[in-house]
Amino acid sequence: MDSLMAYLTHQGGPPLAESTPRPRRGDRSPWNWLLVLPVVVPLLTFVFNEDKPRLAGFPFFYWAQLAFIILGVASTTVVYLMTRRDTGSKGD
Amino acid sequence: MSSRHLTELIVFIILFVLVSALGFVAARWRRPDTMHTLDEWGLGGRSFGSWITWFLIGGDLYTAYTFVAVPALIFGAGAAGFYAVPYTVVVYPLVFLVLIRLWSVSHVHGFVTPADFVRARFGSPLLALLIAITGIVATMPYIALQLVGIQATLKAMGVTGHWPIVIAFAILAAYTYQSGLRAPALIAFIKDALIYLMIIVAVLYIPHKLGGWHHIFGAAQTKFDKTPAPADGTLLNANNQLNYAMLALGSALALFLYPHSVTGVLASKNRNVIKRNMAALPAYSFVLGLIALLGYMAIAAGIKPLTANGKADGNTVVPLLFDHMFPSWFAGVAYAAVGIGALVPAAIMSIAAANLFTRNIYREYFRKDATEREEATVSKLVSLVVKVGAVACILLLDPQFSIDLQLIGGVIILQTLPSVGLGLLTRWFHRDGLMAGWVAGLAAGLWMLYRIPNAATHKAHFGGSAYPLSDLGFDSKLTVYVGMLALLVNLVVAVVATIVLKAVKAADGVDATRTDDYYADEGDPKVAAGSREIEAELA
Numbered sequence: 001m002d003s004l005m006a007y008l009t010h011q012g013g014p015p016l017a018e019s020t021p022r023p024r025r026g027d028r029s030p031w032n033w034l035l036v037l038p039v040v041v042p043l044l045t046f047v048f049n050e051d052k053p054r055l056a057g058f059p060f061f062y063w064a065q066l067a068f069i070i071l072g073v074a075s076t077t078v079v080y081l082m083t084r085r086d087t088g089s090k091g092d
Numbered sequence: 093m094s095s096r097h098l099t100e101l102i103v104f105i106i107l108f109v110l111v112s113a114l115g116f117v118a119a120r121w122r123r124p125d126t127m128h129t130l131d132e133w134g135l136g137g138r139s140f141g142s143w144i145t146w147f148l149i150g151g152d153l154y155t156a157y158t159f160v161a162v163p164a165l166i167f168g169a170g171a172a173g174f175y176a177v178p179y180t181v182v183v184y185p186l187v188f189l190v191l192i193r194l195w196s197v198s199h200v201h202g203f204v205t206p207a208d209f210v211r212a213r214f215g216s217p218l219l220a221l222l223i224a225i226t227g228i229v230a231t232m233p234y235i236a237l238q239l240v241g242i243q244a245t246l247k248a249m250g251v252t253g254h255w256p257i258v259i260a261f262a263i264l265a266a267y268t269y270q271s272g273l274r275a276p277a278l279i280a281f282i283k284d285a286l287i288y289l290m291i292i293v294a295v296l297y298i299p300h301k302l303g304g305w306h307h308i309f310g311a312a313q314t315k316f317d318k319t320p321a322p323a324d325g326t327l328l329n330a331n332n333q334l335n336y337a338m339l340a341l342g343s344a345l346a347l348f349l350y351p352h353s354v355t356g357v358l359a360s361k362n363r364n365v366i367k368r369n370m371a372a373l374p375a376y377s378f379v380l381g382l383i384a385l386l387g388y389m390a391i392a393a394g395i396k397p398l399t400a401n402g403k404a405d406g407n408t409v410v411p412l413l414f415d416h417m418f419p420s421w422f423a424g425v426a427y428a429a430v431g432i433g434a435l436v437p438a439a440i441m442s443i444a445a446a447n448l449f450t451r452n453i454y455r456e457y458f459r460k461d462a463t464e465r466e467e468a469t470v471s472k473l474v475s476l477v478v479k480v481g482a483v484a485c486i487l488l489l490d491p492q493f494s495i496d497l498q499l500i501g502g503v504i505i506l507q508t509l510p511s512v513g514l515g516l517l518t519r520w521f522h523r524d525g526l527m528a529g530w531v532a533g534l535a536a537g538l539w540m541l542y543r544i545p546n547a548a549t550h551k552a553h554f555g556g557s558a559y560p561l562s563d564l565g566f567d568s569k570l571t572v573y574v575g576m577l578a579l580l581v582n583l584v585v586a587v588v589a590t591i592v593l594k595a596v597k598a599a600d601g602v603d604a605t606r607t608d609d610y611y612a613d614e615g616d617p618k619v620a621a622g623s624r625e626i627e628a629e630l631a
Contacts, residue, residue: 025611027189035185043176043337047326049171057305061327065177066381069374072181074373076188084364 215601
């Protein structure tokens, strides 16, 4: 969590260099496939439409779906970190 | 008015006044050289970093109405209302790669609205007009519903009558006019701080007083077991599981097609800000999930919704729960959180609707050579008109009408997906094919919505968004989300029409964007306004 906050809060950094001619760019990366996971899993209702096991009194249906939030955050974070462009700036 | 209600109201008013003052001060915050351009007034100078964007988009997407209506849905129907959680989990990874393309191409071309993009991409002012009108029509009732959110809290404090709503919206209109997008961006900090505070206290304190989560879920199950309705319960059943998943997916696909979501995205200063926010925004989904469960807490606490004209108003259960469980001063804080929660999205939505009008109707059809200053002036005035319209909707018409319209809004905004969403990924579609798909999807969606009755509210039409497949002659009790079925019709028509139009070599619009535009980042050169469009028209 700390490292997540660290990169979320990172402000400042040098401004981007004025547009130097670049080679053709793209967003393609095998890491992007990781984004499929949090899109598909929360829609598979037959997997989590159960009362048990309970967690702290929550039926499985509820705590599992709240747990998918962590899956979503983890996947997007990994994809972001692995596909960050080396622009000389770490963003803002 | 009881002294309890008086305390609540005083706390509410103090916080509301504080926030309104901030709204006016916002014009000076990160002060631009001039406020008289749409980039400054309508997009905050396209300069917001990760934190501001997180608060702004969070405040924009998770609205007061959501905070009131989602628990009301859980209170009434149970598990089916929890779709808001998978919806807001699925949405960010789903749009991750698309939004950065939208940001880049908008940065290069200076697009302010999704319709601006469609115009350049497909070389079609008419298709852009359809997209703009769809956006405005879908957004207007959404703004009106924010008033329903404020009204629900006022009712719980025993405040009735129309004047408080009128005053609240007049203040909102004034500072949005003056400060533009900077106002909701600044207010969002307070709104979200209050919402997080309220929900943390609520989920720790209320279950403790009610005897724990086991008891809360038990009370809910007992209630649903007693009702004759087969579809409710703390779990889904065989017939509504598909609808649950489709509603979550359809809502996720629709969310970033709404013009106000696009406004939040375009206001950020670079691609990394968007990527980071896709990872960080689910924090709000967690809060939304907990807020949804307030519906079950209301059941366990024995809350009975207030009635208006003989009909139970489910939107009052959460405010009543606060009134019932919290000390009066903290109930006031919680009400203020919801009330202020209405102001942020209402401001952004009115700005987004105004920008659509200015860019894609006014400039396109009335004043081709409108200056930047003139655009900003028109947008500011239209943002006022939009808010007056929203207030009039709530005061003069049955609020139920706005709720129906918002339901329709979700279905119709989804029909812009092929042009805007897929348009960002591919230029394969023919502009006329997209228009044909839009017409077909819209017609199919409205027809299905018209066919859905609601037994609980005794409505014959527009009773919900779950369409029974038996209506099409299938031997099944399954229901599916109208928006997705309509989108399917839309896509099939658009694909078939495109294949036919290409086969007969029908004239198509010229794409003013280039492949590399979709990867541009902060600091990359922008094209002079309209230059490539002119180039494309000459080609």
